[in-house]
Amino acid sequence: MDRIEDEGTRGQYEATTLDLRTICQWLVRLVPESNLPIVFHVLKEKAVIQIHEASGDEDPATPLELRLLPLFHTAKNEIFESGFETSFDQSVAQAITSGGKEALEALKALIERKQIPQVPACKALEVIGAMMDSRTEAARMAFLKELLRHEEPLIRYGATIGLSYMNAREALDCLVEAVSRENDTWVRESMSSLIASIQG
Amino acid sequence: MAQLLRQVNNIYWVSALRGGSLSPRVLQDLRTNDDTLSFFALEEGGGNLERIAFALAANRQRLDKFEYVVIDEEDVLELEIEIGATEGDTPDQTVNRSHRNLLVPTCEKLVGLAHLMARRGPSKTIQTNDIIRGVREGIANG
Numbered sequence: 001m002d003r004i005e006d007e008g009t010r011g012q013y014e015a016t017t018l019d020l021r022t023i024c025q026w027l028v029r030l031v032p033e034s035n036l037p038i039v040f041h042v043l044k045e046k047a048v049i050q051i052h053e054a055s056g057d058e059d060p061a062t063p064l065e066l067r068l069l070p071l072f073h074t075a076k077n078e079i080f081e082s083g084f085e086t087s088f089d090q091s092v093a094q095a096i097t098s099g100g101k102e103a104l105e106a107l108k109a110l111i112e113r114k115q116i117p118q119v120p121a122c123k124a125l126e127v128i129g130a131m132m133d134s135r136t137e138a139a140r141m142a143f144l145k146e147l148l149r150h151e152e153p154l155i156r157y158g159a160t161i162g163l164s165y166m167n168a169r170e171a172l173d174c175l176v177e178a179v180s181r182e183n184d185t186w187v188r189e190s191m192s193s194l195i196a197s198i199q200g
Numbered sequence: 201m202a203q204l205l206r207q208v209n210n211i212y213w214v215s216a217l218r219g220g221s222l223s224p225r226v227l228q229d230l231r232t233n234d235d236t237l238s239f240f241a242l243e244e245g246g247g248n249l250e251r252i253a254f255a256l257a258a259n260r261q262r263l264d265k266f267e268y269v270v271i272d273e274e275d276v277l278e279l280e281i282e283i284g285a286t287e288g289d290t291p292d293q294t295v296n297r298s299h300r301n302l303l304v305p306t307c308e309k310l311v312g313l314a315h316l317m318a319r320r321g322p323s324k325t326i327q328t329n330d331i332i333r334g335v336r337e338g339i340a341n342g
Contacts, residue, residue: 081209082207082267188322
């Protein structure tokens with residue numbers, strides 16, 4: 001951290017056009033996973049992240065987004081298997097339980113800005129549907145329903161699977177509407193299967 | 201026509217095939233074991249499909265949806281991929297006898313198989329609730 005406080009080093013940082021993703025990728029390689037959240041927090045405090053903010057980006061990352069980012073970048077190469085829980089699943093559930101609606105909004109912003117890899121983002125949507133937390137249930141349901149309209153098929157798929165773990169009957173109307181406009185055959189099949197299962 | 205089933209995770213397959221090109225992320229779902237990939241032979245008309253799904257689901261940490269792709273044996277043989285009958289490792293001995301190992305000793309064959317599976321998609325899904333019901337019935341029936 002001393003290096004960053006050093007004016008000369010800061011000048012070097014300012015001379016570059018690093019975006020947040022590049023910074024994250026470096027940090028994920030260099031810093032032990034358990035220390036990443038605090039490192040991101042300190043970087044934010046010490047203005048290194050402001051380089052990104054000052055570079056013309058209209059939507060600077062919030063502290064909550066900065067805490068979520070490393071989680072997704074470290075999960076980039078994780079293998080996800082149906083029916084098996086990973087440490088990523090647990091971390092996502094913890095982040096949503098503790099951050100509530102704000103954490104969901106932060107995640108949505110990261111997805112919208114394509115700042116996180118799609119496979120972990122999709123997996124996170126499954127986790128958000130499957131997690132047990134009555135306090136955030138309504139917000140999670142609304143979040144997943146909204147993402148049924150996302151431009152990326154993999155995100156729509158993740159939202160569909162997430163809803164399948166919740167009280168999917170409540171999401172039936174949204175799913176019926178979503179399947180009618182779905183243009184990806186794989187996602188459409190997943191939606192149709194879920195609708196058929198709900199209608200039983 | 202003989203058919204083969206493979207369990208997939210759609211997270212690696214959705215929108216993976218675009219304009220005839222396949223995303224390398226599908227290979228995350230086709231990890232070989234000793235140059236082989238695990239499939240199950242479907243009975244004519246798919247009569248054993250649910251039984252295979254329940255048996256495989258019972259091998260997981262928790263009961264979850266079952267996504268799968270079915271391909272024709274003929275298409276596999278056209279790729280010059282050998283199909284071997286080896287015992288599966290599910291709790292269902294009948295299902296285990298329908299297990300097949302597809303020998304994919306080269307990247308070319310693996311990618312060929314990935315293309316075949318992607319083209320035969322979309323995958324089908326047995327939802328979590330149906331898996332839970334099926335596994336419960338299976339346990340009750342011994």
